[in-house]
Amino acid sequence: MKIYLLRHGTTDWNAARRIQGQTDIPLDAEGERIAKLTGEALAAEGIIFSHVFSSPLRRAYRTAQLAAPGAEILTDPRITELNFGAFEGLSVEEMQNDAHCAFRFFRADPFLYNEEIRKLHAADPENESETLTALCARTGSFIRDRIDPLVRAEAGAEKAGRTAGPTSSAAPANTNILISGHGAMNRGLMMYFRNTKDLRAFWGRGLQANCGIFLIEASVSASGEVLYHTEEDCRIFYNAEAEHIPGLL
Numbered sequence: 001m002k003i004y005l006l007r008h009g010t011t012d013w014n015a016a017r018r019i020q021g022q023t024d025i026p027l028d029a030e031g032e033r034i035a036k037l038t039g040e041a042l043a044a045e046g047i048i049f050s051h052v053f054s055s056p057l058r059r060a061y062r063t064a065q066l067a068a069p070g071a072e073i074l075t076d077p078r079i080t081e082l083n084f085g086a087f088e089g090l091s092v093e094e095m096q097n098d099a100h101c102a103f104r105f106f107r108a109d110p111f112l113y114n115e116e117i118r119k120l121h122a123a124d125p126e127n128e129s130e131t132l133t134a135l136c137a138r139t140g141s142f143i144r145d146r147i148d149p150l151v152r153a154e155a156g157a158e159k160a161g162r163t164a165g166p167t168s169s170a171a172p173a174n175t176n177i178l179i180s181g182h183g184a185m186n187r188g189l190m191m192y193f194r195n196t197k198d199l200r201a202f203w204g205r206g207l208q209a210n211c212g213i214f215l216i217e218a219s220v221s222a223s224g225e226v227l228y229h230t231e232e233d234c235r236i237f238y239n240a241e242a243e244h245i246p247g248l249l
Contacts, residue, residue, distance in 0.1 A: 003216040021084035035066035037238030064180035078142040081182035085129030110202040139188035155220035
């Protein structure tokens with residue numbers, strides 16, 4: 001089984017370098033264009049998705065519609081973007097340059113960012129900013145509830161096909177799953193797929209490009225454990241010559 005972990009297309013707030021988080025900002029014209037190109041490129045490679053999951057936020061859902069046209073899209077609140085609380089809508093550069101702002105650690109040191117948000121919660125229990133620990137907990141729950149069963153089901157179909165022999169109709173499912181999400185949330189999923197809890201490794205090799213895709217291979221061990229193998233670099237399926245605007249979350 002292959003899982004295609006897609007980040008949404010660009011938005012006006014990406015272009016303005018403002019933090020979106022759970023603020024429901026739609027795709028801009030460029031975001032619509034590269035999401036559509038991504039869908040066309042995936043189709044040209046013969047990639048068909050048996051299951052499509054999306055964050056409920058418009059920028060991710062619309063990206064899923066364009067990347068997998070005609071597919072049924074299931075939303076799940078556990079794959080909504082990280083809640084940045086009062087930071088949402090603010091300028092990335094201004095927060096990064098503010099020596100008193102917890103956000104200055106967000107990309108540079110996610111472990112320290114997590115600790116700073118924990119301190120904010122201790123000082124103000126009503127603070128809505130979400131820790132990365134909480135993000136990883138909810139995204140891990142999504143994988144265990146929604147993805148692991150699909151991996152096991154395909155493994156069972158493959159085993160049945162091998163047992164029945166080459167003339168049987170019980171052929172391997174060869175399932176492809178699409179998950180359409182966000183910059184930080186997708187990294188929460190990747191923490192689970194990579195089987196690590198070390199927040200210092202949260203960003204891997206960097207922020208996933210808009211409409212970039214992480215490819216994950218899923219299988220089941222002889223003991224019944226679901227295993228995931230990830231690629232560290234995201235793939236760009238749309239035309240490499242298409243104009244691309246780097247974005248943030």
